[in-house]
Each structure stands twice: as structure tokens, then as C-alpha cells.
Amino acid sequence: xxxxxxxxxxxxxxxxxxxxxxxxxxxxxxxxxxxxxxxxxxxxxxxxxxxxxxxxxxxxxxxxxxxxxxxxxxxxxxxxxxxxxxxxxxxxxxxxxxxxxxxxxxxxxxxxxxxxxxxxxxxxxxxxxxxxxxxxxxxxxxxxxxxxxxxxxxxxxxxxxxxxxxxxxxxxxxxxxxxxxxxxxxxxxxxxxxxxxxxxxxxxxxxxxxxxxxxxxxxxxxxxxxxxxxxxxxxxxxxxxxxxxxxxxxxxxxxxxxxxxxxxxxxxxxxxxxxxxxxxxxxxxx
Amino acid sequence: xxxxxxxxxxxxxxxxxxxxxxxxxxxxxxxxxxxxxxxxxxxxxxxxxxxxxxxxxxxxxxxxxxxxxxxxxxxxxxxxxxxxxxxxxxxxxxxxxxxxxxxxxxxxxxxxxxxxxxxxxxxxxxxxxxxxxxxxxxxxxxxxxxxxxxxxxxxxxxxxxxxxxxxxxxxxxxxxxxxxxxxxxxxxxxxxxxxxxxxxxxxxxxxxxxxxxxxxxxxxxxxxxxxxxxxxxxxxxxxxxxxxxxxxxxxxxxxxxxxxxxxxxxxxxxxxxxxxxxxxxxxxxxxxxxxxxxxxxxxxxxxxxxxxxxxxxxxxxxxxxxxxxxxxxxxxxxxxxxxxxxxxxxxxxxxxxxxxxxxxxxxxxxxxxxxxxxxxxxxxxxxxxxxxxxxxxxxxxxxxxxxxxxxxxxxxxxxxxxxxxxxxxxxxxxxxxxxxxxxxxxxxxxxx
Numbered sequence: 079x080x081x082x083x084x085x086x087x088x089x090x091x092x093x094x095x096x097x098x099x100x101x102x103x104x105x106x107x108x109x110x111x112x113x114x115x116x117x118x119x120x121x122x123x124x125x126x127x128x129x130x131x132x133x134x135x136x137x138x139x140x141x142x143x144x145x146x147x148x149x150x151x152x153x154x155x156x157x158x159x160x161x162x163x164x165x166x167x168x169x170x171x172x173x174x175x176x177x178x179x180x181x182x183x184x185x186x187x188x189x190x191x192x193x194x195x196x197x198x199x200x201x202x203x204x205x206x207x208x209x210x211x212x213x214x215x216x217x218x219x220x221x222x223x224x225x226x227x228x229x230x231x232x233x234x235x236x237x238x239x240x241x242x243x244x245x246x247x248x249x250x251x252x253x254x255x256x257x258x259x260x261x262x263x264x265x266x267x268x269x270x271x272x273x274x275x276x277x278x279x280x281x282x283x284x285x286x287x288x289x290x291x292x293x294x295x296x297x298x299x300x301x302x303x304x305x306x307x308x309x310x311x312x313x314x315x316x317x318x319x320x321x322x323x324x325x326x327x328x329x330x331x332x333x334x335x336x337x338x339x340x341x342x343x344x345x346x347x348x349x350x351x352x353x354x355x356x357x358x359x360x361x362x363x364x
Numbered sequence: 365x366x367x368x369x370x371x372x373x374x375x376x377x378x379x380x381x382x383x384x385x386x387x388x389x390x391x392x393x394x395x396x397x398x399x400x401x402x403x404x405x406x407x408x409x410x411x412x413x414x415x416x417x418x419x420x421x422x423x424x425x426x427x428x429x430x431x432x433x434x435x436x437x438x439x440x441x442x443x444x445x446x447x448x449x450x451x452x453x454x455x456x457x458x459x460x461x462x463x464x465x466x467x468x469x470x471x472x473x474x475x476x477x478x479x480x481x482x483x484x485x486x487x488x489x490x491x492x493x494x495x496x497x498x499x500x501x502x503x504x505x506x507x508x509x510x511x512x513x514x515x516x517x518x519x520x521x522x523x524x525x526x527x528x529x530x531x532x533x534x535x536x537x538x539x540x541x542x543x544x545x546x547x548x549x550x551x552x553x554x555x556x557x558x559x560x561x562x563x564x565x566x567x568x569x570x571x572x573x574x575x576x577x578x579x580x581x582x583x584x585x586x587x588x589x590x591x592x593x594x595x596x597x598x599x600x601x602x603x604x605x606x607x608x609x610x611x612x613x614x615x616x617x618x619x620x621x622x623x624x625x626x627x628x629x630x631x632x633x634x635x636x637x638x639x640x641x642x643x644x645x646x647x648x649x650x651x652x653x654x655x656x657x658x659x660x661x662x663x664x665x666x667x668x669x670x671x672x673x674x675x676x677x678x679x680x681x682x683x684x685x686x687x688x689x690x691x692x693x694x695x696x697x698x699x700x701x702x703x704x705x706x707x708x709x710x711x712x713x714x715x716x717x718x719x720x721x722x723x724x725x726x727x728x729x730x731x732x733x734x735x736x737x738x739x740x741x742x743x744x745x746x747x748x749x750x751x752x753x754x755x756x757x758x759x760x761x762x763x764x765x766x767x768x769x770x771x772x773x774x775x776x777x778x779x780x781x782x783x784x785x786x787x788x789x790x791x792x793x794x795x796x797x798x799x800x801x802x803x804x805x806x807x808x809x810x811x812x
Contacts, residue, residue, distance in 0.1 A: 079739075080407045083407075085407060087410065088386055090386065090387065090388075090389040093365050093677075094365050094682075103438055104435045104464045106435050122427070124454070
């Protein structure tokens, strides 16, 4: 075998004796790649986005913004957005809330933590709401509640099914009791929609917590979750600290919830559109 | 000039590039897979780093590992060799984003020439002759109409194609439906893009390619042709320069066309334009390879120009110091690809330990390889063991030299195609130079 160092290094000066002056030296720009939190592999953002923000090595489902989700589910150019200009206000004069709202709008490029509207899914008309994780972690304030209520009302009037993508840290504490009230308001709209014998499917994505779980997220006729999504009311750390007990492995994860009967199925992102289409067809939507 | 280059390849081409760098005073960084720990390029480079498991997708195509090493070693450029990442538009763009020079084509050019149908249309619009064919065909009805228009036999080709995938020859209409479905499915599976187009299928043709080098200052020099018609399953086996059928006038025409081609795409670096040449000396643009070719030594021998060194210089922004007019082609060069495969057993690739190795020597005999005695050929990569290149003032002498050199080349322990190559170069068909791409198909050379 050839051993390391068997070849001598020739003493040859650099051709032309001119070194290329390179400033700055090579570096990998931050926005170019991301490390998968599950398998620690380095992933390139371009490829990750092409792969529906799913790790190609370990199938970890990264958080996905609402527009990406819409593009994944809705047929091209079929989405018509409703109530785009509804924006939250600091009704309770909560300290720093205005600033937080402004920053969230900048970070997510959305006006609120949910986008609602109608679209076609493989040519089937459907009402849809998609929560935005990059807007205050999809927290539910008055505007979120109002927009979702209105889309249910619209769907009831127009006899459309509703597909809802949930991602939320829960009720928006900056809006106090008014945000908690949304749970009841949306639930009322869901019930009316249901009384009209219309289908409501929820897709729970990582994380779906608090008041959202306690209301419309779990009111779907069919409840689907993405793999490994955290779904619960209080977070696992809060529960552990309260009951002073170690929680079982995988507690509040989608797989655990499927086993314990809280959800109907776990569907990978890549298969989601076809899966939803099949469900809509089975319920006679064309 | 760059002071440090990473070589993102393995085998003989990695060794070839490292040698050029050494002569130029450039430090080298090699990357290797777990299976290549004892490979020649690993010891030959100044620094070497493991980039992953044996399979190429985990190592030599592991872009994140390669870029991480490039950045931490502070290299100024990456040489991708041929194959692997050499025509990967994404990788080229990523190198640029990281502030590393990719010694190859810009990502837009790779994309433009990688889409075969788009490349064909670009060339046709630029006035370069292309084979009579169709646009992208998406259904059978259209396929039938277009095939009638072109006239059988036709060839269905994947637009995103390469490596012989998604290609089907159709002799008559009855075969069309089946071939169309297979080509589309194969293309979809191999490239994620099922779009196909059709071309007239030409028989008894020569595969002639023109070597081009272009710098960043608009200088373009064409370094003549290579005849790569001896192929088995679309894989080249023997290459020579000059071609026995290319006359001085035809060469001039081919040089002009090749120059026009690279001008059209705004190419820089070394590249190859492939043409198909029929019996009546009509030639058609086939495709462009935006990289160094395996068979580049043939051109180096007849022109005296070191292509790898010039490729590095051009990437570093140095202008070519020769122009088209003084480039002269002296003598004749022939290259045989020595593969680890068993011609008696359907060319099954072989792996294993080389128990004895003797490399021929003497004037104008060159063996580009990365093997050595006791080296274990790993089973994970292509079967190329080395390239035997000879040069002589005349073709006849070059043939004598090649025969002698093939007989002197001894590789024991694994199966090789040396005897098979010897039979080809000794055959009458090859000796008189009148062979076409189907020379090994139609029993032209009756060997196995």
C-alpha cells in the first residue's frame, strides 16, 4: 500500500509568482444552509425548499411558512385570499405589543398569523386557512379568530369543505380575554358549518398548542398530523414541572397521539395533497 | 494564480490534476471516500480529507462536506475533474456564493447546455447544423406525426439526458408506442423530467469532437478534433487525433462551427463540442461538454498544450497566450481506455487486488493512472483503471507503438480489457481508419 508521506513535496515556486489576493476569503454564507436538528446533517436551503422543507436524510419536517404551504396544497394560481387587510391592534395597551406586531409583520411578510381564502385542490374547490408560524408563532388573537370564523361562514354559505392548517403557540396573551374568546367564537362557526353537513379537515403541524388545540384544531371531522408534530395544551416542560413526574417518551408527539386515539392519521408532507384530495373525493366533493 | 486548489474527484483524473498543480507550485487538497483511503491521489496531495462513505452520493457528491473542507482549508478554487460534480450547475453556483472559483463552466452555461433540447434549439438558431428532429413531444399522437415527418429510423431522446438514459432507437412505426413510453418513464426516473424529443437516427457515422479553450477576454482557440467512434454501449473505448476522415477543409469548417458554438453560449474554460459526421462529410451538433474530457491527453499530445494547466490558468483570469493561427497539429495520438472488466463475461466490472503491475515506458508512451502494485480496486466506482496514450509522427507508427505498449502493459490479479483493445487496434477495420460508431455493434470487429 502507498503510505502517507511517501512522495516528497517538490519545491516549486508558484507559477508567475503572483498570488491571487482574495478578500474576503471563502466562506459559506449563513443563508445558504441549515443544520437539521434531528440528524445534524447540513442541508442547503435551495434543496430543502425543493423538498418541501423536509430533510432528505432523516425526513424531519421543518417548519414551513404559510405561503409555502399554500403553494404545496393549492393548484397553481387558484388561491383567492379573503380579508387580507384585517390587522391586529393593541386594544389593551399591552406593553411592547405594537412593536412586536410590526416586527412579526416584517419577519413573516404577512399582516396576521393566519391567511384564509378559497382555492382548488386537484381541481376541487375548498375553503382553506393556513396559520403562519413566523408571525408570533401563529398565536391566536382577535383577528386570527375573526378571519377563521369568516372563512367558516363563507364555506357554510357556499357549501365548501374547509381545510385548516394549524400551527400555534396558543392564545395571544397580549390580547388577554379577547383572544380566549376566539376559541368559543370559532367553535360556534365550526359547529354551524358541521350542522350544514360540510366537511372540515384539520392538519396539525409542529407545534399546535394551547387555545388552538383546545378549540378548532381538534374539532375537525378528520384530524391529520405531520410526522413528529408536537400537539398539546400546556407544553411538556410546564406539565413536568407541575406534576413533578417524568413524562413518557414521545409525549404529545403526533405518533403518541395517534396511538392514544386523539388523531386519525399521520401523513407526510409529500403525500399530503393527494391524501387530502382523496378525502375530499370520498366525501363527494368534485 | 491560485495558491491552493481542492480536487473534488478521484482516480486517474485527480492524480492528473494534482500533478499539474505541483508543477505550477499550487498546493493541493484531496478529498476521498472511506473506500479510497489508500488511493494514490490521497497520498499525492498536500492535504487530504475524508468526505464520507464509499458510495459517491455520500462522498464525492457530498457537496456540503466538500464545501466545508474547501472553506476550512482556505482553498481559492475547486477542480471537479470530469463526471461527478463537473457539470452540476447547482454546485458551480454554490462555489461562487462561497467565494470559491469553480474550475469549470458557470452555472447558467451548464444549465443551458445540460438541457439537450434547449441546446439543440440554441445551436440551430445560431446557424450550427443540428440533426433533423422535433421539439418536445408530450403525447403519442404528436409522436406519430413527428416521426413520420422525420422519417424512420428515429431516436427518442430525453431532454435532460445523459449517460445513455432515456434514449430509444425506433426502426419502424410499430415500435414507436412502446419506445416512447419506455423513454419517457426512464427519463422521468433518471432525471425527474420526462420530456423527450425525437431526432433522425443516423447510422454509419463518426463521433468527432472538437476541443475548445476560451479565456475571460474573448479569446477562443480550437485545438482540433478527436475521433471517438470506437464505442461500446455509448461508452468510448479508443480515441485518436487527428481523425482519419477529417480533411484540412473539413477541419477548418469544424473549427469555425465549434468557435461559433462557444461564442453563442458565452463559454469560458475548456470544453468539448461533439459532432456526428456522416459518410458524405455532413456534420451535426450533438452536444457540448462543459468540462475536461477523459480523452483530453490525445489533444495534448498532438498540440503540445497542457489542457489541465491552461484550464487552471484561465480560471485564475490569465489570458491564453496562443491564438488559433499558430496552433499546429503534429503527428498522431491514440488513447486506449484500460478498464477493470471482463470482455468474456459481458464486460462485467471487476474489483480486487492488483497483484502485479508493469507499466510500459519509452518515448511518447504515457499511462495516466492511479493504480499501483498491491492496490485494491474498490467495487464502488467506474471501471477505468487508466488511459494508455501513445504518440508518433504518423498514424501507422502510432498504431505499432500502441500494439507494443498494450502487450507490455501487465495488470495481474483482476480482469482487464487489454487483450480486447489489442484485438481492436490490430483489426483491419481500425487499421484502415474507416470505422464508425457501430464498429463494435455489427460484428465489424469480431472479437467476443
